[in-house]
Amino acid sequence: MIQVEAPGLLTTVQDLGRWGHQHLGLAPGGAMDRDAARIANLLVGNDPGAAMLEITLAGPRLVLESGGWIAWTGGPSTITLNDADLPGWRPVWAPSGSRLAWGGLHRGCRGYLAVGGGIDVPLILGSRSTDLRAGIGGWRGRPLQAGDRLPIGASRRPTEKPHAGACWPRWWVRHDAPPPDQPVTLHFIPGPDWQTLPDSAREALATGAFRVDRRCDRMGLRLSGPALPAPLGPERLSAGVTCGTLQLPPDGQPILLGVDHQTTGGYPVLGTTASITRSQLAQLRAGDAISFRPLPIAEAQALHRDRERQIGRLAVALEMAWSIADGTRPQHRPPDGAHARSS
Amino acid sequence: MKPAARIAPLGDCALQITLGARLGDATNTKVHALARRIRAAGLHGLRDLVPAYTTLTLHYDPQQWTHDTLGRALTALLTADEDAAEAPTPAREVCIPVCYGGEYGPDLIAVAAHAGLSAEAVIQRHAGALYRVYFLGFTPGFPYLGGLDPRLVMARKATPRLLTPAGSVGIAGAQTGVYPQATPGGWQIIGRTPLTLFDPARAPPCLLAPDDRVRFVAIEPAAFNLEAGGP
Structure with missing residues (x-):
């Protein structure tokens, strides 16, 4: 207990x-x-x-x-x-x-x-x-x-x-701590409304002009920065969204969805962050600056698979570390060639 | 020739198929038919299949599919002869008893005034229609229903209520729906059902499923208390 x-x-x-x-x-x-x-x-x-x-x-x-x-x-x-x-x-x-x-x-x-x-x-x-x-x-x-x-x-x-x-x-296990006082870079796969944004709006999203607002939780993070213009066209019909989806509500301040997101949403969708940047997204707190970088879908999926292979190798390395130890404690050094590394 | 469906990535672990641009029964029927075909095909590595008004969103494992390979598999299903697919089972019809007005439906009078109808006429029109569950979303078990009498269309309240009780039946624009949980909400509340729309201990946990048909049946407060199991 x-x-x-x-x-x-x-x-x-x-x-x-x-x-x-x-x-x-x-x-x-x-x-x-x-x-x-x-x-x-x-x-x-x-x-x-x-x-x-x-x-x-x-x-x-x-x-x-x-x-x-x-x-x-x-x-x-x-x-x-x-x-x-x-x-x-x-x-x-x-x-x-x-x-x-x-x-x-x-x-x-x-x-x-x-x-x-x-x-x-x-x-x-x-x-x-x-x-x-x-x-x-x-x-x-x-x-x-x-x-x-x-x-x-x-x-x-x-x-x-x-x-x-x-x-x-x-x-x-080695891990990358984010460098302090720099915008967190989130790679994302552009969505249907990204191309409709004017260059100045895309520039603002790419250069860290947006910060995480105090209103942030597991459902989503409100971002604050220069108001972005509402995308043109008819009102969007509610459709499926996911963790990392970047929505643009009428007030021009984007929302980045978390894991407890509503299953469907009706705001214009600028894109969805790549799953390899999930940790960076999860570790955002109020006041952090973010810059968004487009990433082609094929590249994002290749990086995702690399990441899963790394986690798989880490699991094997940790099993080895335990089995080589005397069974009551993990040994003090990992075996050769099995340097545990998470990223 | 079928109108072309659009397949677009939603990040690297999901994609979205858009089957039309207009809200309506015809496109929504296609969405559910496609969901059935995909489920029947038994594709591995699919985590979630989320229908909405005109779209179907697939959450998948990018270890098993790339956007392109899954897109090709789906294109084959999209172009497959629909007649060859298993005939869809007739839609399920679910009756939802509703106690209209009074403490259960505080906005019934306002909706009636807005529509230029008596409260009884609003109840008759609301309970007289057959609704279609376009999809579930917003909160667990919340149905987006199509088929509201155009006369009953009314905008959301200017200031949302801090708490709308579970089971509340409301109107928002051309939509009508039932709140499965007590939540803040801006819908015009015209009644309440004693039924539980979402119960995680039940299998399935939700009273309603996408593509169900719904009929509301007016009941008296005494019947509400009986069904709800207490005064």
Whole structure:
């Protein structure tokens, strides 16, 4: 069990989403930063789609009632385990009774905490993700609250008290932290209304003139900048949209949709971000500047496949690291040729 | 010759097929027929099939398809002889009991005044029509219905209500629909149904499915309370 002492700003149980129900109006949802979430799971020996915690800007205080392997990934943060700094992007053995305090994120917006065995909440319509709008899934269909006790599944890694205290390997999964104070570049595949924009509007979107507004959540991010002219032509009929779709409402301030997006939308569509920039999108916070770069669809899909191959190699490298170790702890260095790298 | 369908990428994990430009039964029927053909073809790697007024959006796994390979597979289905496809099952008709007016339909009087009709006449016209579920969206189980009597067309409220109770039946422009959840909303609310439109514990979770036909049946407040299981 995980006891929640303080829930943080918005902490929810997520997996990789509830697919197959968009025709009924249910958003796929799931972890916003899909790669960080998958890597956290792989680090503790879980299936990449196991349920973990997604934290937002300011994290929770938790007590782990029994010992287990944990890993955190996502935006750079300070986390303490029994008052000692806890490194991220690697597996950590946390003895029973460990107190985990997640401070604010220094940069980025979301962090992920995976535990060996995953958060063992029931599957609702095929997923353990919390859908806040429908009020289903995750822990009782809502964000965590103080006093909640979350069940944990059976871990594939040994949990027979390998160490009295916390311990972790010297290796970690490398990851690219976004350079501070520069616009975040989001590559996107242009949509039907991109070509109808005047050059000045496309220029503004390409040069970081838009910032993330305070109104941003898992449903979508309002952007603020120079008002863009409404595309010409008749009013658009509602049609399917997806995570990363860049809409242009009549006020000229674009909306970038998140994973909890409405399944259909009627605003003009300027484009949809490439899936390889999903992590950058997930880590945007209010005030961040964004620049949008068009990317041909074939290139975006080739990059997507490269990314999936990298994650696959990482999973193999981590399995090797565990199997070479003595079975009670991951060894301190990854085996030759299996340098874990996420990006 | 069939009118050409347009296939366009929606990012690198989805694409959108547009079958027409105009809102109407004819194009929407094609959308649902195409969705049925794609489902019957059993294509692997498809995650979601989302019909809307004139479009069908496919969410797919780009590990299994590229935009081009999936586009070619779909073009074959688009041009396949529709008669060769399995005959569509007749549309399902769902009856939705509605308690009109009073506390259940606070805007019924306003809609009647706007239409120049009596409240009874509005109920008769609203409950007398057969509606078509163009698609579900907005919130889980929310039906976009076509077939509203033109006389009942009325714009949204200038200021949305902070909370519209679950089951509320409303009018917005030429659309009518039912709120599955209690949400803020700007629709003109003329009644409420005791039925639950979305229940994740039910299989299927939604009362309505795309392409269903819907008929509203006027009920008395006593019947509403009986169906809703309490006063």
